[in-house]
Amino acid sequence: MNNITLGKYVPYNSLIHKLDPRFKIFAMILLMVGVFLNFASIWMNFIVYGILLAIIITIMLVSHVKLSSLFKQLKVMWFMILFLLIINMMVPGNPDLGFIQITSSWKIYLSAIYNTLYIAIRLVIMLAISLVLTSTTTPLELTGALEWYMYPLKFIKFPVHEIAMTISLALRFIPTILEETDKIMKAQASRGVDFQRGKLKEKIRAIISLIIPLFISAFQRSEDLANAMEARGYNPQAKRTRYRVNKWRTRDTISLLCILLFFTGLLTLVFTRFDLVVWIGSLCA
Amino acid sequence: MPITFSHLNYVYSPKTPLEYGALKDINLEIKDNSFTMLVGHTGSGKSTLAQQINALLTPTSGEVNVNGIIVDKNVKKLKNIKELRKGVGLVFQFPEYQLFEETVLKDVSFGPKNFGVSNEEAITLAKEALNLVGISEDLFEKSPFELSGGQKRRVAIAGIITLKPKVLILDEPTAGLDPQGSREMMKLFSKIHESGTTIIMITHDMDNVIRYASDVVVLSKGEVIKTCKPYELFLDENVFSKLSIEEPLVITMAKRLNQNGYHIALEEVRDIDSLAFQIQKEKKHE
Numbered sequence: 002m003n004n005i006t007l008g009k010y011v012p013y014n015s016l017i018h019k020l021d022p023r024f025k026i027f028a029m030i031l032l033m034v035g036v037f038l039n040f041a042s043i044w045m046n047f048i049v050y051g052i053l054l055a056i057i058i059t060i061m062l063v064s065h066v067k068l069s070s071l072f073k074q075l076k077v078m079w080f081m082i083l084f085l086l087i088i089n090m091m092v093p094g095n096p097d098l099g100f101i102q103i104t105s106s107w108k109i110y111l112s113a114i115y116n117t118l119y120i121a122i123r124l125v126i127m128l129a130i131s132l133v134l135t136s137t138t139t140p141l142e143l144t145g146a147l148e149w150y151m152y153p154l155k156f157i158k159f160p161v162h163e164i165a166m167t168i169s170l171a172l173r174f175i176p177t178i179l180e181e182t183d184k185i186m187k188a189q190a191s192r193g194v195d196f197q198r199g200k201l202k203e204k205i206r207a208i209i210s211l212i213i214p215l216f217i218s219a220f221q222r223s224e225d226l227a228n229a230m231e232a233r234g235y236n237p238q239a240k241r242t243r244y245r246v247n248k249w250r251t252r253d254t255i256s257l258l259c260i261l262l263f264f265t266g267l268l269t270l271v272f273t274r275f276d277l278v279v280w281i282g283s284l285c286a
Numbered sequence: 287m288p289i290t291f292s293h294l295n296y297v298y299s300p301k302t303p304l305e306y307g308a309l310k311d312i313n314l315e316i317k318d319n320s321f322t323m324l325v326g327h328t329g330s331g332k333s334t335l336a337q338q339i340n341a342l343l344t345p346t347s348g349e350v351n352v353n354g355i356i357v358d359k360n361v362k363k364l365k366n367i368k369e370l371r372k373g374v375g376l377v378f379q380f381p382e383y384q385l386f387e388e389t390v391l392k393d394v395s396f397g398p399k400n401f402g403v404s405n406e407e408a409i410t411l412a413k414e415a416l417n418l419v420g421i422s423e424d425l426f427e428k429s430p431f432e433l434s435g436g437q438k439r440r441v442a443i444a445g446i447i448t449l450k451p452k453v454l455i456l457d458e459p460t461a462g463l464d465p466q467g468s469r470e471m472m473k474l475f476s477k478i479h480e481s482g483t484t485i486i487m488i489t490h491d492m493d494n495v496i497r498y499a500s501d502v503v504v505l506s507k508g509e510v511i512k513t514c515k516p517y518e519l520f521l522d523e524n525v526f527s528k529l530s531i532e533e534p535l536v537i538t539m540a541k542r543l544n545q546n547g548y549h550i551a552l553e554e555v556r557d558i559d560s561l562a563f564q565i566q567k568e569k570k571h572e
Contacts (some may be wrong), residue, residue: 005502011302011304033409056346058367100369178489182385184378184383185383185384187337187342187378188376188383188384189384190342190371191340191342191371191376191377191378191444191446192374192384192396192397192445192449193368193370193371193398193400193401193449194398194400195400209386210386210396211382213386214383214384214386217383217386218383218432
């Protein structure tokens with residue numbers, strides 16, 4: 002069960018945990034955009050990816066996010082990466098980058114391999130970023146920040162608060178439902194269900210014996226929750242105050258400046274088509 | 287099936303900040319054909335202990351020996367895990383949530399079928415179990431979700447006892463039932479016990495402890511602090527006050543009578559009838 006709780010908030014007292022969630026969301030978006038920028042050459046791309054990965058791993062270490070949880074996810078991704086490689090090899094690539102001649106009529110373009118590698122690295126980086134965000138920020142903080150970002154939408158009568166409440170309720174019940182899943186799995190295991198082994202037909206039965214009770218209890222729970230909220234006079238239109246107010250501190254400003262500087266640097270590299278390999282080459286010559 | 291725990295430790299989410307040692311160095315023997323009750327505060331490790339017995343949770347260190355089948359941290363390799371679970375039936379707290387089939391009968395026969403019993407035989411077993419828990423035949427073809435709370439509980443319990451386990455573990459089976467339903471439920475377990483099943487029950491109800499238990503295990507903060515006969519629980523002020531439980535009225539009364547010159551054997555007092563009998567005996571003696 003523990004593998005499902007990936008990205009669950011883990012209470013530590015690190016710098017990353019203490020940063021303002023609004024900043025954290027912003028930084029996440031910038032870094033993710035950074036991952037998808039296309040630099041001057043293949044090598045330049047890999048260099049930037051390397052830097053990004055190094056930064057993220059440092060952040061992970063600082064915020065006590067386990068590197069092993071990332072590797073666990075990679076295990077699942079292997080199949081997808083292989084599939085991508087095969088698809089990429091089937092479609093004609095860019096012959097300029099060279100190719101490996103396998104038989105007289107079939108060649109593998111190197112660009113196919115590069116493309117696959119790009120996607121794999123991008124996925125790893127994105128996964129790592131979101132892992133850091135969710136394991137250092139409580140769901141409540143996250144929705145608070147989301148609500149703050151959606152605030153302008155209020156002027157076009159977009160139900161910002163309702164959406165934020167829905168999201169925060171959904172996030173709030175993830176651990177509960179995981180717990181419930183664990184409980185039902187155990188109860189069914191006591192009745193002889195084997196969730197790991199068995200033929201396809203048995204596996205389907207096992208899953209049904211889990212899903213039906215889970216749905217029923219989820220519906221029951223949401224009904225209870227709605228009733229409890231109504232009983233306490235919940236009114237979505239009402240103006241609400243917060244117990245925990247996000248306070249923007251100096252460390253948030255400094256972090257924001259750093260990330261902006263880094264992102265501007267990346268953009269400059271893109272627009273000037275700067276290539277480190279060529280540059281070093283020209284220096285040596 | 288005797289059950290022996292030796293040097294058993296269990297830690298929840300090890301190596302994280304949420305690490306929590308739920309069981310610490312448990313050494314315990316649960317005798318064959320006993321009616322053992324586990325008592326203790328919420329969070330004292332009762333449920334965790336119970337789940338070790340059929341390998342739903344596996345010890346962080348140490349082992350449980352269930353009639354020769356050894357459950358330790360390498361249990362994933364254990365081939366006879368299914369055999370173990372067939373012999374040890376576990377009914378969780380509020381077991382209603384495990385119902386999922388279209389009809390009551392189908393739901394109860396789900397267990398036996400998982401253990402390789404043929405369809406017809408499973409249905410026979412299911413009918414037997416449903417009769418035992420007192421579900422009338424006209425409910426057999428109903429959807430389990432249409433039943434009342436108490437009926438759902440009975441059906442869920444039938445789903446386990448239909449497996450005819452040698453050891454039946456019950457986690458607060460009477461929680462949330464009305465007094466009448468609770469009494470009937472306890473009578474049912476007593477009947478199952480008399481037919482030769484070891485019963486391990488987690489409970490907070492001291493009246494049930496004094497009335498039905500043959501042995502009591504007291505847990506506190508993950509440790510076994512006392513293993514005794516039920517009446518002894520109310521002689522040990524130390525344990526008694528630690529648990530902040532209420533003494534059953536029959537015991538209080540017997541104790542008061544003894545203070546006033548009676549000589550009632552506390553171990554014979556289990557309920558109102560047995561107390562009355564003891565008083566009668568005392569009177570005749572005079």
